[in-house]
Amino acid sequence: GAVVSQHPSRVICKSGTSVKIECRSLDFQATTMFWYRQFPKQSLMLMATSNEGSKATYEQGVEKDKFLINHASLTLSTLTVTSAHPEDSSFYICSAGHRGPGNEQYFGPGTRLTVT
Amino acid sequence: EDQVTQSPEALRLQEGESSSLNCSYTVSGLRGLFWYRQDPGKGPEFLFTLYSAGEEKEKERLKATLTKKESFLHITAPKPEDSATYLCAGGPFGNEKLTFGTGTRLTIIP
Numbered sequence A: 001g002a003v004v005s006q007h008p009s010r011v012i013c014k015s016g017t018s019v020k021i022e023c024r025s026l027d028f029q030a031t032t033m034f035w036y037r038q039f040p041k042q043s044l045m046l047m048a049t050s051n052e053g054s055k056a057t058y059e060q061g062v063e064k065d066k067f068l069i070n071h072a073s074l075t076l077s078t079l080t081v082t083s084a085h086p087e088d089s090s091f092y093i094c095s096a097g098h099r100g101p102g103n104e105q106y107f108g109p110g111t112r113l114t115v116t
Numbered sequence B: 001e002d003q004v005t006q007s008p009e010a011l012r013l014q015e016g017e018s019s020s021l022n023c024s025y026t027v028s029g030l031r032g033l034f035w036y037r038q039d040p041g042k043g044p045e046f047l048f049t050l051y052s053a054g055e056e057k058e059k060e061r062l063k064a065t066l067t068k069k070e071s072f073l074h075i076t077a078p079k080p081e082d083s084a085t086y087l088c089a090g091g092p093f094g095n096e097k098l099t100f101g102t103g104t105r106l107t108i109i110p
Helices: none
Strands: A004-007 A010-013 A019-025 A032-038 A044-051 A067-073 A076-081 A090-097 A105-107 A111-115 B003-007 B010-014 B019-026 B030-038 B045-050 B056-059 B062-066 B070-075 B084-092 B104-109
Touching: A004 A090, A010 A019, A019 A032, A019 A090, A019 A111, A032 A067, A032 A076, A044 A067, A076 A090, A105 B045, B003 B084, B010 B019, B019 B030, B019 B084, B030 B070, B045 B056, B045 B062, B070 B084
Parallel strands: A010 A111, B010 B104
Antiparallel strands: A004 A019, A019 A076, A032 A044, A032 A090, A067 A076, A090 A105, A090 A111, B003 B019, B019 B070, B030 B045, B030 B084, B056 B062, B062 B070, B084 B104
C-alpha cells in the first residue's frame, strides 16, 4: 500500500518551454501533497505544499508564477515549470501525505528535468 | 526554527560490520521522527516512524530508536544491498511539513 507515482520519469525540454509533471497517489487519498527539488548529493528542498481544492503554499524563495501547482483531486497533483531555463534542471520529487497516526509522507520515484 | 542534523555525512563499512547512524533534532512539538532510504536517482522509500522517546522499530537488519533529542538507525551485519542514502526527518504537531536532514550516504563493501 501507499504507492505514489510520477510521470514522466525523465524529460528534456528546450529553454523557454513549459513542462508538466504529474503526481498520483495510487491506493490512497491524499488531501496534501508536497513538491520537492533535489540537487546532486544534497537533501530534499521543499518547494510547496499542495492542498486539494485550494491554492498551494509556497516556501520562501520559490517563484509561484514559475512553478505552478494544481491539486485538482484527492489523488492527483501537478507541477508545471513555466518558461523553463537551464537552471531549472533538477530532480523533482513529489510526496503524498498519508492519513496515518504520524501523517507519513510517501514519495514518488522522481522526475529528472533537463532544460537545454 | 526546526532543525534536523545527521551524522556522519558518509560511512563506509565492510559487509557484516555493524554500525549506527545518528539524527539529532530540534523540532517543536515533535509528532513523529521519520526514517527514509533513498537510492540514487529514486525517490525516498519510507522505513520507520517513531513517535515517542524510548520507542524502537525494526525491519530486517535495521533498527531505529528515539530519545528526546536524537534518533539512531542501527544497521546489523549489513549487506551490499543496504548501500543507500538514509534520510531522517521531523514533523511538528499541527503541520504536515517535514524538516529533512542532509542524509548519511552508506556504502557497504563486499
